[in-house]
Amino acid sequence: MSDMEMPGVLVSAFEGPHGICEDHVGDLQKHFNLITMKEFLENKTQFNRKIQAIYIWGGKPDINRELLLSLPSLKIVASAGVGVDHLDLPLIASFGVKVANTPHAVSSPTADLGMALLLVSARRVLEGYQMAISPATENFCVNWMGHEVTGATLGVIGMGAIGYKIAQRARAFEMKILYHNRSRRKLEEEEAVGATYCEKLDDLLRQSDFVMLAVNLTPQTQMMIGRRELGLMKPTAILINIGRGLLVDQDALVEALQTGIINAAALDVTHPEPLPRDHPLLKLKNVILTPHIGSATHQARRQMMQNLVESILASLSGLPVPNEVLLK
Missing domain, CATH: 3.40.50.720 (NAD(P)-binding Rossmann-like Domain)
Incomplete structure (x- = not known):
């Protein structure tokens, strides 16, 4: 199947701080024709009807009314992570578009990080590290405690x-x-x-x-x-x-x-x-x-990508969408 026959999926970019994970691109391209925001904005008439899904990674691309109006074939917004506070759910739903996230992939690594932060702060590990490596340190104080x-x-x-x-x-x-x-x-x-x-x-x-x-x-x-x-x-x-x-x-x-x-x-x-x-x-x-790294493990991020693919493919096939986010 050629790229143009595959479902079009809008992504933020392939590079930069908000680009999709480089290691995931090959897997995504097995299922979708990936179209970056830059490509879309430069040639909307070529891509607007081909894009059937938006793949959100790191909160990007931004979803607004103008973008939704320009994508008449859009069926689903698939967003990595559990939080959807960056999405206007009522607005997206008003266009008949579904939303999916990846709550199960992030729970264990985020809990791990929570405990790591608890331990590091309680025992003053960062301060202790700085003390241990400081050129000015001559003695360790026995009464320095966490x-x-x-x-x-x-x-x-x-x-x-x-x-x-x-x-x-x-x-x-x-x-x-x-x-x-x-x-x-x-x-x-x-x-x-x-x-x-x-x-x-x-x-x-x-x-x-x-x-x-x-x-x-x-x-x-x-x-x-x-x-x-x-x-x-x-x-x-x-x-x-x-x-x-x-x-x-x-x-x-x-x-x-x-x-x-x-x-x-x-x-x-x-x-x-x-x-x-x-x-x-x-x-x-x-x-x-720390720089918002709750889910930042290789294993979790790959699971997130796989979950997003499953949700997009289900939506495009008219099947129940795994991890669909419903309006409350």
Whole structure:
């Protein structure tokens, strides 16, 4: 089958920070004629009716009304990852276009990173590394200490697939696990990981030594951790965010970190990404930042690609779409 006979799939680019993974291109081209945004914009009349799917990688390409109007044959928007806050779902649905994501591929690696950030921040690993390699270091101080993880209380906000896997991992550290979610888990699921449900977020914040954000960004969860919520946390507590940057009021977080309202923060996500180079979070010693790498493993990213291919092919064949995102 020639490229032009294959279904046309719009992608951001083949190179650059928002390009699709180079290792995946060959697999994708077995099924689709990949058309970059640059190619499409330079010759819309050639490609507009051929494009039947949009393959979103790293949040790109952007989907707006103008793009949707220009793609009359579009059937599905397939987006890598679990979060869909970058998509206007009602707008896309109004064009009769389906949306799919890849929630199962990201849950384990993101939970792994959440625990890594918890451990690194608790034991001050980054500060310790800098001390160990500094030319100015002559002695290691015996009284330089971090915080114990074993037996500590972890509060998980968002007990979906990722949050539950975090609880599974935390149980191995003999942690006391609290969780807050829009709906309570089944009793047997709670018992399996030793988790206690907190109907009120405030109760979780007051009791937790570590607070882990693993919730999706929605209008209801945006800025859910602000000055008031930070003030409820223990002064020794550490905030870990593996969800989305906008879950947290970053100005309030900076203030809380500078004044000792909380002890530290470990953030895989911020708003924007990356932060401006003069942002105060970049200058604080009690902050660890990583570049939104929750799902950044070779295995997870390949699984994401395969899941997207399955969803696109199902949509084009008129079959039920795996991992279809439905309007609520």
